[in-house]
Amino acid sequence: MVPLGKELSGDLKKRILALHKYGLGYKKIAKTLKLSCSMVAKTIQRFNRTGSTQNRPCHG
Numbered sequence: 357m358v359p360l361g362k363e364l365s366g367d368l369k370k371r372i373l374a375l376h377k378y379g380l381g382y383k384k385i386a387k388t389l390k391l392s393c394s395m396v397a398k399t400i401q402r403f404n405r406t407g408s409t410q411n412r413p414c415h416g
Contacts, residue, residue: 364391364399369409372399 360367364372368389375385382400392402 363411364395364411369399372396373403373409376400 368391371389372385372391375388380388382393382396385391386396389396399409
């Protein structure tokens with residue numbers, strides 16, 4: 357599991373999207389990559405909403 361507050365690498369995000377495109381569900385992807393189900397879901401939902409997996413720049 358990834359510690360709280362850590363950003364996923366770009367490679368890991370691409371692997372999540374590839375597995376999802378292949379037809380696997382959130383739970384199967386999470387188990388395969390040893391991530392939380394919510395992290396997988398948020399990554400896929402962000403991609404569906406924005407078309408990108410890039411994080412938005414922080415304010416400040």
